Amino acid sequence: MKRLPPIAAALVFLSACEREDREFRPSPVAGEGDAAIALSSIAPGPGGTEMRADTGKAYEENAYHLSEGKRLFTWFNCKGCHANGGGGSGPALMDDRWIYGGEFQNIVQSIGEGRPNGMPSFRGKIPDELIMQIAGYVRSMGRHVPMDAAPGRNDDLMPRPSEHRLPSSPAVTGGTVPPSGQAPQ
């Protein structure tokens, strides 16, 4: 009976061994375009998206996917227009103002289908899994993802705190709409 407490203590340590799974190999069977997230093409603006299978939690709460998204954000030159999230010729991504909705599925749709006035469509150019990784990273810029999963500090200079040090944003469904989004189109 005396041995029981130390053994129990050792078992408690073992429980820390599993942290998160890195999923490298998406299912090779599904065809390109058969997205896990069903996207509606009806209307711009928040709330217009039909959501069937997945809310993107697998991508938003996984540190590996988020850091991959961060790398791809640079590789695919999202920075060229959106800078480091502060916006340039493209809108800012780190605030809570979203012209086409700030939910995970809205962002996936914006990247995949493109948006008027400049955002190109990347469907067929970026594989679906990578689009979702990027969308997860975009969500992390406003700290809509758990702190322990958000990417850490950059190696190079960064104009703002790293994603995991940003204050967590309050959940606004779809975000608020900036003036440019409210104006009649």
Add this chain to the structure above:
Amino acid sequence: MRCCRPALLTPPLLLLTACSGWQSSLDPQGPQADLLAGLFWVFTAVLSAVWLLTMTALVVALLRRHPARTEPLELNTRPERGMARTVGAAAALTLVVVVALTVVSYGAQRALFSGGEAPLTLKVKGHQWWWEVTYEDPGPSRQFTTANEIHVPVGQPVHVKLESADVIHSFWVPNLAGKMDAIPGRENRLVIQASKEGVFRGQCTEFCGWQHAHMAITVVAHSLEDFERWRESQISAAEPPDDPVRKRGMQIFLSRPCVMCHQIRGTPAAGKVAPDLTHIGSRLHIAAGTLPNGRGNLAAWIVDPQGIKPGAHMPLIKLNAEEVEPLARYLEGLK
């Protein structure tokens, strides 16, 4: 016990077989590697001799009969003086050995890092998990980029500038030179030279992440004429395919996500973050030494990169079954 002796002997013998071959510092193929191998053998010989002498002295001292002491406080100065002399001589000898080895090592390193003019300068950049190789040239149109394979002319020193795109890597081609780190934000220099033709394997020797073990580089040493021929062919853009299957392959390549990362000079594909594929068909290996080059392996790599090299930045591109073969044929033909 007799039966087991061969089994006991096998492991050391197996270790010896590793002393020659295309990735061994004990099989030097260039002046830099010769220096290092010489240093290795001098150190091994001197230190083995020191070890043997020390062990012999220790065993002799243990086995020698000592006269029993009757009185613990009795002073017997004569043998003690002898002992002091022995210890003093051994300490002096140690000093001599250490200083001599330092001088030998310093001399070798001075020769290694003396620099000097080299007709050829390469920039080798480590990426997770492959090597980007740029052949520098004063004329910008004669500069070109390739990946995971270095060709050098025999008998000429080649300057290698080492850089890194992400984490610390280390460049080591044991048959040609010592290892040198590739550090982000820094340029390290190394000189390699091959004294005879051959193919040598190098390996990243600084743990750099998930696929560190699959980050090899191949060095091919040619005669000067062959090297110049190879360089001219690498400078040229990819030749457009002429048969319909390869034409279809090129179309697939250009309309799929491949172009987001890869470059094929002579086509609109101009991605800069993944290996340049302009002449991939001429390389010996694909995926940084992971697979021998060939149509089958190219197809396997395209269809399931994460099964072959989990964590690599090559994503799974979902192609239709009939698209794989033309694509692999197109890439195979990029000589």
